[in-house]
Amino acid sequence: MPYHRYRPAHERVSLPGGGARSWPSARIERAPLWVPVDLRDGNQALAEPMGTDRKRRLFDLQVALGFKEIEVAYPSASRTDFEFVRHLAGAVQRGEVPEDVTVVVFTPARRDLIERTFAAIEGLPRAVVHLYAATAPVWRDVVLGRSRDEVRAMVEDAARLMVKLGGDREGLRFQFSPEVFNLTEPDFVLELCDALTGLWDASPDRPVTLNLPATVEIATPNVYADQIEYMHRNLARRDAVILSVHPHNDRGTGVACAELAVLAGAQRVEGCLFGNGERTGNVDLVTLALNLYTQGVDPMVDFSDIDEVRRTVEHCNRLPVHERHPYGGELVHTAFSGTHQDAISKGLDAHARRARELGVPEREAPWDVPYLPVDPADLGRSYEAVIRVNSQSGKGGVAHLLRAHRGLDLPRELRAEFARVVQTATDDSGGEADAELLWSLFESAYLAPGTDGESVRLADWRADQVDGAAGGEYRFVGALTVHDRPGDYEGTGPGPVSAFTRALAAAGVEVTVLDYAEHATSTGADAPAAAYVKCRVGERVVWGAGLAPATLTASVRAVLSAVNRAL
């Protein structure tokens, strides 16, 4: 590959002065103003741009999520976009849009298109008109065919026209974007921006938004941060400027660029939900907002039902969101691998314990679960999808699913034994074992072992405490069929299980119970019981399990399960 055709960023952009920068040691302690541009920048990148219905649906979603400034259209681009702004003007007048929400419309620096833009916002009580012009050298030379002075004249003419068309209108503000800011000479951007804030008479009461796009990413995020900090420190009328950024994602570092830009002084970030947009997309506002959230900072937008947000965005864009997309992708809270599942399962248990100790609901307890940077429940996700089992999984994940879906809390050794059963099945199928499949594997391995011709069958049994016996001796009496030879047998022992093993011994089946556990499978007096026993049957050591309404029956079934598995 001819890499020598490309030049490193430092040969293409350089900052005057260099040196002092404060962003590396800054922290983000509050959310910037997020401005979704899905309905303009995102929309212009779709094969089938949105019509009024889809645009309105996305707009309503953005309002519901809490965005306060929303770029809604490029009204001079198409009838569809123009009509959408007219539609919104009607909606605002009918009181369908909250009063603290402002719409932004986008225009190039061309007289006819600016006039059309102002016609679109007629009757809107609050709006931002966003002017853009290409300012970077290659764009000046190749696209516009204008010198720096000519570009400045073009931008100033456009800005004056905007003042003429709406300068004294209450509720109207202006915004400027020097296109491909990150490739433009810093002194030229400064010159243009200062000219515009002067021409538009920016004041703290009526600030101008200066939006500095990384239209095409070309460098590592620290370079963008330096460029933003340079503007932050050198802009005139700084207190009358809302410093905004607009990263794209060509190098896959749009999120990093936006975060470093905020550290460097940006107050406003434009982007799209789940990162739709030109080429590799605009920066993803969902990721940015939730990155803040998971640092304990109020993101000022609400993603507590992230799947609904994703579905709506997918519907409106007619584009899928990748399964691995940060925070919102189908699979991002799911672990398939054994050691991750084990850690998550232990982490969730520890979290529940911590909440109990603190006396707070689990949703309020501090979050510290391995491999899960955010509590899926905070995003409206259930824990069910967190752990999924395939051939890469181990006992932790298998045990977690059986507990979550069937209330079975297997003893540690049994987990390992059953995990091997599951591993064989998933290796054979090459696929996933969902909760249903796990249950049927458990049933056939433990609850009905050898059903087609069980070696030992039990019918008509009872286990009673022997009256007056010291220490509460038990007698077990039952009809046992061993290798198709039926007979009535009995045995006594200090507990019902040992009494049963003696009856088995009388029938010729030597069983020693090595370990035993039992529990209710849910809460409540009627909860079915589960019992697990580890037995030596002849030369073999195996686990058995039993489920029944009563603990005693579950225990007897567990021994029988072990015996049949061994034989």
Ligand SMILES: CC(=O)SCCNC(=O)CCNC(=O)[C@H](O)C(C)(C)COP(=O)(O)OP(=O)(O)OC[C@H]1O[C@@H](n2cnc3c(N)ncnc32)[C@H](O)[C@@H]1OP(=O)(O)O
């Ligand atoms: C980085 C960004 O996202 S910028 C936004 C890009 N978005 C879009 O382009 C979507 C909507 N665009 C459109 O519908 C059309 O391009 C229109 C209606 C704006 C203009 O259409 P047309 O008049 O047919 O022009 P065309 O689409 O070919 O655009 C190129 C022209 O715009 C000029 N131009 C490009 N940017 C600007 C600007 N910011 N201000 C003024 N003129 C500009 C180019 O120099 C070129 O002019 P030329 O024809 O004299 O060489």
Ligand SMILES: CC(C)C(=O)C(=O)O
């Ligand atoms: C803000 C505008 C000009 C834009 O979409 C970009 O530069 O990417």
Ligand SMILES: [Mg+2]
């Ligand atoms: Mg853009």
